[in-house]
Amino acid sequence: MRKDLKGLVIFFSLIFLFPLLVRNPYYIGVLVFWGIYSIITLGLTILMGYAGQISLGQAGFFAVGAYTSGILTTRFGLPPWLGILAGLGLSLLLSLFLALPSLKLKGHYLAMATLGFGEIVHVVLNAWVGVTGGPSGFGEIPALSFLGWKLDSEIRFFYFTWGWVFLFFLFSLSLLKSPYGRALRSLHAEERIPLSLGVNVYFYKVFAFLWAAFYASFAGSLYAHFMTFLSPSSFTLILSILLVLMIVVGGLGNLWGALLGAGILTFLPEILRTFEDFEMLIYGIFLILIMIFLPRGLVSLRRGKVATGD
Amino acid sequence: MDWQNFLQLVLSGITIGSIYAFIGIGFNIIYNTTSIINFAQGEFVMLGGLILYSFHQTLHIPLIPAILLTLILVTLIGIGMERLTLHPVKNPTVLNMIIITIGCSIFLKGVALSIWGREVYHLPFFFPRPPFQIGGASITTQSLVVWIALILSSAFLYFFYRFTLLGKAMRACSVNPVAARLMGIKVKSLVTLSFALAAFLGGLAGVTITPISLMDYQRGSLLALKGFAAAVLGGLGKEFGAILAGMALGITESLVAGYISSGYKDAVSLLILLFILFVRPGGIMGSKEEISLREL
Numbered sequence: 001m002r003k004d005l006k007g008l009v010i011f012f013s014l015i016f017l018f019p020l021l022v023r024n025p026y027y028i029g030v031l032v033f034w035g036i037y038s039i040i041t042l043g044l045t046i047l048m049g050y051a052g053q054i055s056l057g058q059a060g061f062f063a064v065g066a067y068t069s070g071i072l073t074t075r076f077g078l079p080p081w082l083g084i085l086a087g088l089g090l091s092l093l094l095s096l097f098l099a100l101p102s103l104k105l106k107g108h109y110l111a112m113a114t115l116g117f118g119e120i121v122h123v124v125l126n127a128w129v130g131v132t133g134g135p136s137g138f139g140e141i142p143a144l145s146f147l148g149w150k151l152d153s154e155i156r157f158f159y160f161t162w163g164w165v166f167l168f169f170l171f172s173l174s175l176l177k178s179p180y181g182r183a184l185r186s187l188h189a190e191e192r193i194p195l196s197l198g199v200n201v202y203f204y205k206v207f208a209f210l211w212a213a214f215y216a217s218f219a220g221s222l223y224a225h226f227m228t229f230l231s232p233s234s235f236t237l238i239l240s241i242l243l244v245l246m247i248v249v250g251g252l253g254n255l256w257g258a259l260l261g262a263g264i265l266t267f268l269p270e271i272l273r274t275f276e277d278f279e280m281l282i283y284g285i286f287l288i289l290i291m292i293f294l295p296r297g298l299v300s301l302r303r304g305k306v307a308t309g310d
Numbered sequence: 311m312d313w314q315n316f317l318q319l320v321l322s323g324i325t326i327g328s329i330y331a332f333i334g335i336g337f338n339i340i341y342n343t344t345s346i347i348n349f350a351q352g353e354f355v356m357l358g359g360l361i362l363y364s365f366h367q368t369l370h371i372p373l374i375p376a377i378l379l380t381l382i383l384v385t386l387i388g389i390g391m392e393r394l395t396l397h398p399v400k401n402p403t404v405l406n407m408i409i410i411t412i413g414c415s416i417f418l419k420g421v422a423l424s425i426w427g428r429e430v431y432h433l434p435f436f437f438p439r440p441p442f443q444i445g446g447a448s449i450t451t452q453s454l455v456v457w458i459a460l461i462l463s464s465a466f467l468y469f470f471y472r473f474t475l476l477g478k479a480m481r482a483c484s485v486n487p488v489a490a491r492l493m494g495i496k497v498k499s500l501v502t503l504s505f506a507l508a509a510f511l512g513g514l515a516g517v518t519i520t521p522i523s524l525m526d527y528q529r530g531s532l533l534a535l536k537g538f539a540a541a542v543l544g545g546l547g548k549e550f551g552a553i554l555a556g557m558a559l560g561i562t563e564s565l566v567a568g569y570i571s572s573g574y575k576d577a578v579s580l581l582i583l584l585f586i587l588f589v590r591p592g593g594i595m596g597s598k599e600e601i602s603l604r605e606l
Binding site: 100104105108109111112113115116117119120123124126127237238241244245248252277278279280281282283284285286287288291292295 | 341347395398399401402403405406409410412413414415416417418419420421423424427531535538539542546571573574576577580581583584587588
């Protein structure tokens with residue numbers, strides 16, 4: 001715990017100092033994306049890494065958060081904070097529905113069910129043209145304001161986003177250190193053991209789903225107000241898979257791994273962009289190599305016990 | 311309701327359902343020997359279509375040899391993928407193996423993108439004849455090719471699994487890999503064989519469907535998703551369950567597109583899938599006992 005806190009202070013000081021060194025809005029923008037993805041992966045790693053449930057539909061909650069915020073503020077003129085809250089509420093409701101089958105389903109079947117959810121959201125975004133704007137999406141989403149600051153520049157949004165990443169990291173860390181966190185972790189290996197110890201397995205599974213959906217939806221709302229434009233092509237199955245890849249590449253069941261994986265898979269495509277059509281090819285090789293040589297993710301490179309948990 | 315229209319929709323549903331069935335069978339073959347889902351299965355289909363295009367249209371190789379060469383090449387790619395990426399992994403976990411197949415899928419897509427670019431490719435029908443008329447609905451010759459390919463390959467698989475030693479070894483491996491190894495079955499070679507078979511079937515699906523539905527470098531993913539749905543719906547690990555489920559999925563999709571809205575057709579078939587998963591978590595062909603035995 002102490003090591004985690006020390007790491008946290010060092011890491012976030014470096015992040016917060018970054019804009020003083022680099023003022024290029026493009027790079028700041030990439031870092032904002034890293035922050036947004038980190039919020040999702042911090043939630044997802046609780047669900048997948050600790051509670052041991054697979055979700056291939058996280059882009060669906062990201063989309064629900066983004067579109068609810070976007071639609072309510074743009075079309076109905078509601079204040080952005082109400083939009084974010086509405087998005088969170090809707091996501092929690094939907095994840096409750098999705099968590100129900102998860103009580104019965106395992107492994108590939110659960111993967112399929114969550115994947116189906118993500119695809120349904122994607123189809124609805126495309127087909128419900130009157131509300132979502134259909135395949136071409138909609139724009140002019142107003143900027144967020146925070147304590148009287150209008151978050152209309154990359155740098156302001158950068159600090160705002162990473163402030164939230166910091167808070168979410170602390171939430172997750174304290175959750176994992178609490179009795180709730182220990183009960184969650186016990187789900188990972190074998191369901192019958194925690195069950196026989198009196199852990200309410202069903203409650204914790206649903207809890208983990210809600211937790212991950214909450215994070216993803218919040219990140220979605222941030223995304224909407226940062227981009228100010230939404231279209232369904234940003235919320236595909238590819239994104240859901242990418243999010244899972246982030247936590248696996250970083251190191252499953254490790255909060256630092258979630259941050260690291262999100263960072264690497266945000267920056268890699270930016271770097272590979274110079275290779276144009278060979279981008280995907282190199283990306284694929286990179287993933288395969290990491291999984292062959294570092295099956296426990298990049299955090300396993302560090303032998304020290306920085307890892308939260310095992 | 312117009313009867314002819316209905317029949318036409320069902321027939322085209324059967325054709326696209328056959329493709330889902332092909333892919334679903336491929337998922338199952340690999341699942342049975344490795345208990346992983348091979349996310350690159352759709353890329354075999356895509357490669358089948360695009361490689362045939364290059365052999366037949368660009369290099370002007372006659373159709374039959376071009377098809378044979380394509381199938382051999384796709385099968386070799388399947389074997390190569392298993393040998394180079396999954397084979398060297400020590401103490402693999404299911405999740406790691408799945409991520410590796412996702413990596414392979416991205417890699418193969420990347421290769422296809424750098425060879426064929428972003429264009430959409432079209433192949434002529436194998437037998438350029440006017441469509442047959444049945445009860446007012448028409449069946450194209452290419453649809454027949456797809457159906458016959460599916461019937462022949464499932465007959466072959468049935469024979470292979472029931473009556474050959476190799477096929478029986480593969481079934482043994484799917485029941486219990488450890489026990490199979492103790493009986494002297496070389497499980498690792500069977501894994502390679504299963505990738506070869508799955509790649510062959512994927513390639514065959516790609517070769518036969520491209521004249522109907524066109525092909526480009528990223529079309530494999532959506533097909534794989536539907537094929538995955540078919541495999542899960544039919545009960546993972548049941549080759550012939552996937553055929554039934556693939557047909558059901560294809561026909562439902564086609565009817566929804568015809569009568570309700572083509573925009574929502576993917577959502578409706580997925581909702582049905584979610585519903586079935588909720589009611590029968592082992593798929594339509596799966597039994598309860600098997601699910602508890604087959605947990606990840």
